Amino acid sequence: MSQSTQSDADVAAQADAREVARVVAAEDAHVGGLYARLDQLRAQTAEQLAEVRRTEATGTHQNRFERDAFATLYEDRLSQLWSVENRLCFGRLDLREGTQDPRRYVGRLGLADERGTQVLVDWRAPAAQDFYQATAASPRDVVRRRHLLTSGRRVTGVDDEVLVAADGERTTGDAALLAAVTAPRTGRMGDIVATIQAEQDRVIRASERGVLVVQGGPGTGKTAVALHRTAYLLYTHRDRLARSGVLLLGPSPVFLRYVEQVLPALGETGVVTLTLGEMYPGVVGRGEDSPAAARVKGSLRMVDVLEAAVAARQRVPSRPIRFDLDGTRVQLRPEAIASARTRARRTRKPHNLARVTFVREVLNSLVNSLARARGVDLGEERDDLVAELRENVDVRREVNLCWMPLTPQKVLAALYRNPALLAEVAPGLSERDRDALHREDPTAWTEADVPLLDELAELLGPLEETATDARAAAEREEQVAYARKVLEDFEASGVGNPLVSPELLADRFATGGPSGTVAERAAVDRTWAYGHVVVDEAQELSAMAWRLVERRCPSRSMTLVGDVAQTSNPAGARSWAQALKPVVDDRWRLEELTVNYRTPARISRVAADVLRAAGIAANPPTPVREGEHDPVARPLAGPGSVVELVRSRFDALEEGRIAVLTAHEDGHVGSDALRAAVTAALPPGSVAASPDDLDATVSVLDVHRAKGLEFDVVVLVEPAAVLRRPRGANDLYVALTRATQELHVLHAEPLPTGMESLA
Numbered sequence: 001m002s003q004s005t006q007s008d009a010d011v012a013a014q015a016d017a018r019e020v021a022r023v024v025a026a027e028d029a030h031v032g033g034l035y036a037r038l039d040q041l042r043a044q045t046a047e048q049l050a051e052v053r054r055t056e057a058t059g060t061h062q063n064r065f066e067r068d069a070f071a072t073l074y075e076d077r078l079s080q081l082w083s084v085e086n087r088l089c090f091g092r093l094d095l096r097e098g099t100q101d102p103r104r105y106v107g108r109l110g111l112a113d114e115r116g117t118q119v120l121v122d123w124r125a126p127a128a129q130d131f132y133q134a135t136a137a138s139p140r141d142v143v144r145r146r147h148l149l150t151s152g153r154r155v156t157g158v159d160d161e162v163l164v165a166a167d168g169e170r171t172t173g174d175a176a177l178l179a180a181v182t183a184p185r186t187g188r189m190g191d192i193v194a195t196i197q198a199e200q201d202r203v204i205r206a207s208e209r210g211v212l213v214v215q216g217g218p219g220t221g222k223t224a225v226a227l228h229r230t231a232y233l234l235y236t237h238r239d240r241l242a243r244s245g246v247l248l249l250g251p252s253p254v255f256l257r258y259v260e261q262v263l264p265a266l267g268e269t270g271v272v273t274l275t276l277g278e279m280y281p282g283v284v285g286r287g288e289d290s291p292a293a294a295r296v297k298g299s300l301r302m303v304d305v306l307e308a309a310v311a312a313r314q315r316v317p318s319r320p321i322r323f324d325l326d327g328t329r330v331q332l333r334p335e336a337i338a339s340a341r342t343r344a345r346r347t348r349k350p351h352n353l354a355r356v357t358f359v360r361e362v363l364n365s366l367v368n369s370l371a372r373a374r375g376v377d378l379g380e381e382r383d384d385l386v387a388e389l390r391e392n393v394d395v396r397r398e399v400n401l402c403w404m405p406l407t408p409q410k411v412l413a414a415l416y417r418n419p420a421l422l423a424e425v426a427p428g429l430s431e432r433d434r435d436a437l438h439r440e441d442p443t444a445w446t447e448a449d450v451p452l453l454d455e456l457a458e459l460l461g462p463l464e465e466t467a468t469d470a471r472a473a474a475e476r477e478e479q480v481a482y483a484r485k486v487l488e489d490f491e492a493s494g495v496g497n498p499l500v501s502p503e504l505l506a507d508r509f510a511t512g513g514p515s516g517t518v519a520e521r522a523a524v525d526r527t528w529a530y531g532h533v534v535v536d537e538a539q540e541l542s543a544m545a546w547r548l549v550e551r552r553c554p555s556r557s558m559t560l561v562g563d564v565a566q567t568s569n570p571a572g573a574r575s576w577a578q579a580l581k582p583v584v585d586d587r588w589r590l591e592e593l594t595v596n597y598r599t600p601a602r603i604s605r606v607a608a609d610v611l612r613a614a615g616i617a618a619n620p621p622t623p624v625r626e627g628e629h630d631p632v633a634r635p636l637a638g639p640g641s642v643v644e645l646v647r648s649r650f651d652a653l654e655e656g657r658i659a660v661l662t663a664h665e666d667g668h669v670g671s672d673a674l675r676a677a678v679t680a681a682l683p684p685g686s687v688a689a690s691p692d693d694l695d696a697t698v699s700v701l702d703v704h705r706a707k708g709l710e711f712d713v714v715v716l717v718e719p720a721a722v723l724r725r726p727r728g729a730n731d732l733y734v735a736l737t738r739a740t741q742e743l744h745v746l747h748a749e750p751l752p753t754g755m756e757s758l759a
C-alpha cells in the first residue's frame, strides 16, 4: 500500500516537474523573443546614430543644431536600451478573460514589435500597476501574477501567484521576494522592480503634487522606494521634470555611492544627486561639528543672527567723515549716512544690491556739499563731480567701510573667528552656544555651515547684478521652438520616446547659451529651482537645512523619506510635524511603510526592545522573515576579540559583506584602531581601507557612517558606548538593524536595557 502511494506521489511529482519545465521553456522562448527585439532596436538606433554622425555639418547654425540634437537623442536612447539588459522582463500578468490585453509581460521598459504591438509593458506604465497592486483580497482583474526568475538572458524558473483560481486554490508566490531579500549583499544597492510590494507601489505612484512624507522603520525599503519613485515621476512627467530636474538629497557621499547604480539600472541618468554639504556651489561642507555646534547651527535662531550680522555691516560712524577733494574740504555727516542707509534698506533688496542705492544716496549728499564748497552750478557740473567722487580713493574706502560688498563666506567666517562680533549680533544665544560656534579655522566648512551660507547668500545677493540679455533670450526662444520640431520628428521616427524636453535639448546646443546637462547646470547654480526634490534620511535635516531645501523647490513638490526613530543629528527631527511646521505648516501628507525586508525577526526583536526601553514611541516594522541565526553576545577583550570573531565569520562567509560597527572612531576599540587590527589579520584587499570604500568584504565603521547601509553580518562593538552618544538610543537602533543575516555583539560593559536577552 505504502509502496503504491509512494509511486503515485512520484508520478505526480514527475508530472509536476514536466509541467514546470514546459512552462519555463515557453517563458524562455518568449523572453528570448523580447531580447531579440531589444537587439534589433539597439542595432537600428546605432545605425541611425552613425548615419547622423556621418552627415556633414554644413551651412547654417540650424543645420548643425539639428544634426547634434538628433545625435544626442539617439545616444540617449541607445544608452537606455543598453541599461535594461539585466532582467529585461521579470513578470507576467494574466488578467480575466474579456479584459483588454489579458496577458501582459512587465519589464524595465516598454517595447513594441515591428507592427507596433506592445510586447513589453514598462513597469511604470498604468498597464503594469496591477502587477504590484493586486492582492488575493483585492485581485482587481488579475487571475495570476507570474515572476520570471532569470539568469542572464535565460528564464530559469517561474514563481506563480494565483489570485483567482477556479478551484479556490491559491498560491502565495513570495519565492521571488524571499530570494531577493535573503540574497548576499554586494555593497551596492540593487533595484527592486521585480518585487515591489503593494504598500511600496502606492508610494511610488503617488501624485507628485505637494509634500509626501514616507515614514518607515529600518529596512522597509524607504531608500528603494524613493529611487523607484524618482524613476516613476521622470517617466510620468518627463517633459516637465527633464527640464527642471529632480534632486535626490542623500545623507552622505558614501550613501550616494551605495545607491548610485539603481537609477541608471532603471534607465534614468539625469537625476542630480547631492549631499547637504554640497548644496552650496563652490563650498564642500565636509568638516565635523561638535553636537553642540550642530544644534546651534541647525536652529532657526540663526536666521536672526545672520540678519543681524549683515545689518551690522551697514555702519553709520559716530562722527563726520572729512574729505579733502583737490583742496576742497567737504564732510559727510552721520545723519546723511543714516538717511542713505534707511533708503537703501527700504528697497528691501539684498545687501549687495541695496548697496547701489546706498552709494547713490551718499554720493548725492557729497556732491551737494562739494558743489556748494566750490561754488559751482550743480545742474551743469553734476556728472563730472559724481565721477570725481567715484574715483576718489578716500571716498571709495569710506563708503566701503560703511557698506562693504560681502560674500557669505566672509560674513560667516568673521562670526566664527570673532567672539566679540558674535556677541554683538547674537545676544539671543547663550555664551555656551556662542563658544560652540567659535572655530580656529573658520573656513573649514561643515555640513551644518552650508544652510547658513545659503541663508546669507539670500540676505546678501550676488556681488554684481547680472544683466539679462534680451537678445540672448529671444535667440533661446527660437532654439526651443526648433528643438520642439526635432523632437516631434524623432518621435515620428518610431525609435522611442525622447528622454529630454525641448528646453533641455535647446540648452545643450544653443551657442552662447547655458550648456551641459541639468545636473551640471544645477550644480553651479545656487538658485536652481528643481521640479521635484527627494530627500532620503530626511529626519536628519535641521530647521536651517529645511529652509535651504524649500528654496530649491518653490513648487513644494517633494518626497521626504525617513524614520524619526533613527535621527542622530542633534538638530534633526523628533517628529515630522515639528520639523515641517516652519516649512509647509501642516500641508503635507503621510504614507507609512510597515514591513521590514532587511532584518530578520530574530534580530529585529532586540532592536524593538531597545527602542521601547529608551521610551521612543515608534512602531518597529514587521519583519518579512524569521531568519536563521539568533543574535549572540560575547565578552569584548580588546581588539583581539574583535579580530578573532571577524576572522571566523570571514572564513565562514562565501559571499556577502561584514561590518564592524563601533561607537566612535577613536579609542582602542574605535573604528580606526579596529580597522588597522582587522586589516592586519585578514588577506590583503578584504578590508575596506576607509569608511568610504563599499567594495571590500569587511568594513569597519563608526555607527553614524552605517546609516542607510546594510551588511550580511554585523559585529557590534560595545553597545553601551553607542547608547552614550547624543541621541544614542537612535544610533543603537540603527546599528541593530543593519544585518540581513547575523548579528554578533561584543561588550565589556553591561548590555544596554532591552538587550539583556542576548546575555
Ligand SMILES: Nc1ncnc2c1ncn2[C@@H]1O[C@H](COP(=O)(O)OP(=O)(O)OP(=O)(O)O)[C@@H](O)[C@H]1O
Residues within 6 Å of the ligand: 177, 180, 181, 189, 190, 191, 192, 195, 196, 197, 200, 216, 217, 218, 219, 220, 221, 222, 223, 224, 225, 563, 566, 597, 598, 707, 708, 709, 710, 737
Ligand atoms: N519589495 C522589495 N523587494 C525586494 N527587496 C526589497 C524590497 N523592499 C526593500 N527591499 C530590500 O530591503 C533592503 C532595505 O531597503 P532600504 O535600504 O530601502 O530600506 P530603508 O527603509 O531605507 O532602511 P533604513 O531606514 O535602515 O535606511 C534593501 O536591500 C532593499 O533592496
